[in-house]
Amino acid sequence: MTERTSRTVLLRGGTVYSPADPFATAMLIEGEQIAWVGSEGAADAYASVADEVVDLAGALVTPAFVDAHVHATSAGLALTGLDLTDCASLPEALARIAAHARDTEGVLIGHGWDETRWPEGRPPTLTELDQAAGGAPLYLSRTDVHSALATSALRARTPGLAELPGHHPSAPLRGAAHHAVRHAALDQLTDDQRRQAQLATLRRAASLGIAALHECAGPEISSERDLTALLALAAEQQGPEVYGYWGELSEHGGVERARRLGAVGAGGDLFVDGAFGSRTACLHAPYADAADSGSTAESDVPHTGTAYLTADQVADHVTACTEASLQAGFHAIGDAAIDAVLTGVRAAADRLGPDRVKALRHRVEHAEALDDKTIAAFAELGLTASVQPAFDAAWGGAAGMYVQRLGVERAGALNPFAALLRAGVPLAFGSDAPVTALDPWGTVRAAAFHQTPQHRISVRAAFAAHTRGGWRALGRDQEGVLVPGAPATYALWRTGELVVQAPDQRVAGWSTDPRSGIPGLPDLTPGTELPTCLRTVVRGRTVYQRALSG
Template sequence: HAVRAAAFGAVTAEQRTGAQRAALAHAASLGIGSVHECGGPDISSEDDFTGLLRLAAAEPGPRVVGYWAEQDVDKARELGAVGAAGDLFADGSIGSHTACLHTPYADADHTGTAYLDAAAVAAHVVACTEAGLQAGFHAIGDAAVTAVVEGVRAAAEKVGLARVRAARHRVEHAEMLTADTVAAFAELGLTASVQPAFDALWGGEDGMYAQRLGAERARTLNPFAALLRAGVPLAFGSDSPVTPLDPWGAVRAAAFHRTPEHRISVRAAFTAHTRGGWRAIGRDDAGALVPGAPADYAVWRTGELVVQAPDDRVARWSTDPRSGTPGLPDLGPGRDLPVCLRTVVGGRTVFVRPGE
């Protein structure tokens, strides 16, 4: 924290605004029309957070939805956040051995670190629900996810399950899930805000997950298919700068998960990275090209369109409009990802690729 504070203190307001403007321009160049900013006292500053919200409101570019990670509902509302959520840490990360586990790491003789228990989670969810704000938690390890689920369930017993479900509280990362916690997500109406690039980078028999957890536990991580089957809303993101902004790369990572039973169709992954993000903030009218929806869209250069499923045997070409099935770019391994030519937000062009 001392190093972070010193670094922030060395950056002028003008430098910070310039960096924020560049980040939003980069997002627009990738076809991103809306960004969820997870700020908080442990990872940024109030000035950084409110400055970004003001910049996005004042200049053409991607919309910014802000979450403030502090157990202070009044502070979150004061700062203009839609939720006291985001990087409100229930635990740490697998790579640093700080994700909170039920059983010890394969390469360390401890179970990580818990920053919140079920009672703290329950109190926060009650406060947010009663204030009309989203609650949310960073939870990666299976013990941390269990604490979040137990806390949300306790909150539902106090304020009512219907109110908790209507609030669409969210869990960031949710990498280590069990059948029981997946079912609890569905029961409690929790949104799983997940990052498919994590599996692409750290999954597999020789990846970081296997090193930290052992191969058997590693194969259970990021179970996107199980979440979808249970009816849990998925919202895909990047957790940038942990992994780069790369929407199509995330869609491909989910469709070609390193553990085959966790794969989902390209269509389902595409939905999680478009409508899923909007649904996570309570907007069911956005994220699709239909009359009345916000005019937010991107134009892409890509190859043939195909209907892809986790099993290649059921993939079929769909260039004939009579098929009635909308196609998406072929994202198979080795294929070039689509290139954004134009991004439009609220009917206004915010990016045009040079030369197009």
């Protein structure tokens, strides 16, 4: 465990984003806590007693970010290995696979293909994949990680694959078949390979001003060994804190296993359904492009997606978690899946009393297909919406994947952040890395400039969801804000002009008027440069640092 600091540090000569003083330019840290926030003139009194005085040189000081949904090992493997996220065509993807195969021994693991972005409009065939991989075993997850490609060599290493739901002899694998080939590939990782991948994620997060990560683990998406290794690594490293979630039903021992593994919740990616891109998100009405799924068998076409859990299973799990005083959580994207979650949580509230259920702040991950009725139910049941604004940036808009899969009307209703906030539903922002990149300011921008204008929220609200919202989702209401007595967890930024940005600039515009008494944040208008992280500090410990000037 890294030794804690008891030093006194004075930051001065910048801008401090604090509700304690909207005009603050300085902050004093004593050990792990913030001791004072105030003006430059008052800082003189502390300069002589501080162990270190940091000249901010105009830098911005903010609470550090919290990424409320990550998969550290998979994200690290994409950072350090085969990542097809930016491939513009099928031939480019095949060429990248071939180059990686020439330089890598053993099982190959890659991520990020997205046929909806390619002119060919299809994934590689099994023959093309085998040729590109040179006959090696290869696991290649789709960008949403809800379906995958696997070479013949990896399929041969996966016992009973042909009998599993979601199997296809040549097309992408879904459901249990996907989980099986993923396990077959990840089981080949050595302890050192896993550690290096996790380190890559922690280091990237620290360099981006992220102080904490919510790891969404589980028996289908990772393993017990993976989660315990990550939690142990985070405890010994000077890097972001990691809070683990274990996504396994109570009927399978999930509550007891979450406790044993050191997880803070029995949830996260506890799948109620899949994802829109893979046509496995569970819907009430059929997919608009179900006939174009590429399947050769009608029975394999998921017209309305896939339901992995029933409302009764949700109810039993929430009941068990609540009785154990443990937070529950579910992955639910499609409207039918979200209805199953809400029905189940309401049933648990009827059994135990609504106050007991609400007190745990049970989570719904992603929660994309919402309407006014379901949003009101979120508020009624005290649910936290753990959401990913970068999904809209990647797949929203008139020509995006959402429209291809759902049509214009349903696509335009997705990710309604403004309506959630109006209803009082707590928001916690994350990336779902490697599905989208660790990119906190980009995430804030995506929420403020949602491609459906009525869903936009202010930069200030989006920033709060990506900082304090992540702590509140853990039940730590005192964290994620720079006020005296709060933990000294913050980041320093080189940035341009600070402004107050409203969700609709036609109504409120941009403001730099100090008389507003509202602290400013960086201008995140699309096309502007995002802030650069200069330092990340977690409970008084510097975990990332670069020059403050230059």
